[in-house]
Amino acid sequence: MLEVICLSFAFVLGLLAWRCGLPALIGFLAAGFLINPFADSLALPPSTPEILDHVAHLGVLLLLFTVGLKLKLKSLAQPEVFGGGLIHFLATLLVFAPGLHWLGGATWATASILAIALAFSSTVLSAKSLEARRELRAFHGRVAIGILIIQDLIALVVLAFSTGQVPSPWAVLLFGLPLARPLLKRLIDLSGHDELLLLMGLVLAVVVGGAGFSALGLSGEVGALLLGALVADHPRAQELGKTLWGLKELFLVGFFLKIGMSGMPDWDSLVFAVTFTALLPLKAALFFFLLILFRLRARNAFQAAISLTSYSEFGLIVAAALAPDTLVGLALAVALSFLVAAPLQRNAHSLFARLEPWLRRFENHRWHPDEQPASLGDARVMIVGMGRTGTAAYDRLHADDTRLIGLDADPNRVESHVRAGRHVVYADGEDIGFWNSVNLRQIEVVMLSLPDAESKVFATRQLRDHGFAGTIIAHSLYEDEAEAIRRAGANQTYLTMHEAGLGLAEHVRQGLTATRG
Known part of the structure; x- marks a missing residue:
């Protein structure tokens, strides 16, 4: 009950x-x-x-x-x-x-x-x-x-x-807990x-x-x-x-x-x-x-x-x-x-x-080291959000020698990308201060791979409000979200699952061609 x-x-x-x-x-x-x-009156048990x-x-x-x-x-x-x-x-x-x-x-x-x-x-x-x-x-x-x-x-x-x-006196053993990390990670692998x-x-x-x-x-x-x-x-x-x-x-x-x-x-x-x-x-x-x-x-x-x-x-x-x-x-x-x-x-x-x-x-204009404003350098394409989608797009465009810059709000992720040789800097696509200060004159295309639709809508509006006339491309999980991003000013939106299905279908077509050939 x-x-x-x-x-x-x-x-x-x-x-x-x-x-x-x-x-x-x-x-x-x-x-x-x-x-x-x-x-x-609801007869809830005493427990x-x-x-x-x-x-x-x-x-x-x-x-x-x-x-x-x-x-x-x-x-x-x-x-x-x-x-x-x-x-x-x-x-x-x-x-x-x-x-x-x-x-x-x-x-x-x-x-x-x-x-x-x-x-x-x-x-x-x-x-x-x-x-x-x-x-x-x-x-x-x-x-x-x-x-x-x-x-x-x-x-x-x-x-x-x-x-x-x-x-407990035995609590001092917890100082050795980091030594158990390899075992814990191995157990996760085996699970x-x-x-x-x-x-x-x-x-x-x-x-x-x-x-x-x-x-x-x-x-x-x-x-x-x-x-x-x-x-x-x-x-x-x-x-x-x-x-x-x-x-x-x-x-x-x-x-x-x-x-x-x-x-x-x-x-x-x-x-x-x-x-x-x-x-x-x-x-x-x-x-x-x-x-x-x-x-x-x-x-x-x-x-x-x-x-x-x-x-x-x-x-x-x-x-x-x-x-x-x-x-x-x-x-x-x-x-x-x-x-x-x-x-x-x-x-x-x-x-x-x-x-x-x-x-x-x-504001104290001697900003925190994690909050230094980003410099876009000579990049022509800017990818906002360097998670899995943004990283895959970056690597594909980089193979074509496109001048790129990636932005991400996670300093640890930025550090990881820099170690991997990617041109990625710390900046938050939902920070209006960033959009007020950044120079977008050399940027021709912006790809938005932020984690949620509201973030993409906000970034799209900021780009248009600050005079960016280039192409804005974004992805989304749902059609209604994609429509909201387009209304905010994006040129193209792609449904992630739909595009994944098209990609898989193309692989199937290639497999059929190879089999019949």
């Missing part, structure tokens, strides 16, 4: 939220709040909270593991990540704790715990939003995820010192492409990362993320992430239901939640100005700040352990922050385009 009620409520309200232009997770939260007061806790925990572990698959550990050891995360945490604590004590009447202990919980941003919401926009590996995505990891580590330290829990690969991902995320780290007195969530990062450079890491995607999404439904079912808010809880939801712009502004101080351009500082504009499910874990009486109000604040943050994150690029003239006034 539990699965019937939870799945039905989650689907109906998730669908309504999606049809209203909101993420489905908002509907899942609403389903939890709606189920909660009718739990008895419901424990079951949802377990399902939610699995969802978070899988989410963090798949995030780890897309990360490079060395990219986290950056001043803007450590500095931005730590300074923001301390500033929030110093402002919120006295405010909650003097204005809210909380004891210093409760005020401090709430301030700590409110200092964190949602890893689940931010990671899902960045993943949906294919921006986990973009510069601002790596900064945001890095800060989230710093916050999670702070939460673990707070829990360890407040509850008296300390890591094939189907159900064994799925089980291998579950073993790494849930068994080795989750249960293994927990047995050593450490966070299973951090363990899952680190296990993903350990195998992130495996050639099949992307395939492993896609294999786990559906299972991860299903378990995360339980996570959001659990938050909604944590309790019904009273008047004080509602006032608390609305007040701190209204303070979210201050959270975003602090992140923005901190990242500007660390030499990020306004665009990437804004995108990272928007990704961090929410309250955290990890804060609920801290509150549940240390101040359970505050959990309902905090859960409502988290839910309302999701309601505000989700559309902001979805429309972050267009929002920055409107605010750009004002936000760029705060």
Whole structure:
């Protein structure tokens, strides 16, 4: 009966939220709040909270593991990540704790715990939003995820010192975990492409990362993320992430239901939640100005700040352990922050385009090394997005001695292309600042192989708005997306699967000719 009620409520309200232009997770939260007061009449079993806790925990572990698959550990050891995360945490604590004590009447202990919980941003919401926009590996995505990891580590330290829990002496063995990378990669190779690969991902995320780290007195969530990062450079890491995607999404439904079912808010809880939801712009502004101080351009500082504009499910874990009486109000604040943050994150690029003239006034023009503007040199053809499609096109055109340049927003991918001898530079096709500064006079053809249709539409409009009169060519998975790209100004669009079918048919024709000949 539990699965019937939870799945039905989650689907109906998730669908309504999606049809209203909101993420489905908002509907899942609403389903939890709606189920909660009718739990008895719906005949939910007494074990419901424990079951949802377990399902939610699995969802978070899988989410963090798949995030780890897309990360490079060395990219986290950056001043803007450590500095931005730590300074923001301390500033929030110093402002919120006295405010909650003097204005809210909380004891210093409760005020401090709430301030700590409110200092964190949602890893689940931010990671899902960045993943949906294919921006986990973009510069601002790596900064945001890095800060989230710093916050999670702070939460673990707070829990360890407040509850008296300390890591097991055997935890020192984890320093040798990198030595196990060859074995882990070999096991992935041996797992094939189907159900064994799925089980291998579950073993790494849930068994080795989750249960293994927990047995050593450490966070299973951090363990899952680190296990993903350990195998992130495996050639099949992307395939492993896609294999786990559906299972991860299903378990995360339980996570959001659990938050909604944590309790019904009273008047004080509602006032608390609305007040701190209204303070979210201050959270975003602090992140923005901190990242500007660390030499990020306004665009990437804004995108990272928007990704961090929410309250955290990890804060609920801290509150549940240390101040359970505050959990309902905090859960409502988290839910309302999701309601505000989700559309902001979805429309972050267009929002920055409107605010750009004002936000760029705060830029430090000694830009971060990862944000140096691209020089196009003498290239005649520009390929925006150097994933598999862009790389294949680059290599084919390069064989004809075409003067080329490739652009990509993933510095690690750029570095890999440069080592392979390709002329590829760091630039983000969704960065309006790039389009404002780049000189396109020598470019005759632009190929767009960005990961999603919205990115291609944006880049096409920027090219035309900045006077580019040459040919724009893009690919797309669906006809309606291809039509939107053409309306934005592209000369030609190709349906990827259709073109793949034509290519296969041509090989068949050649095979028939060779056989008959």
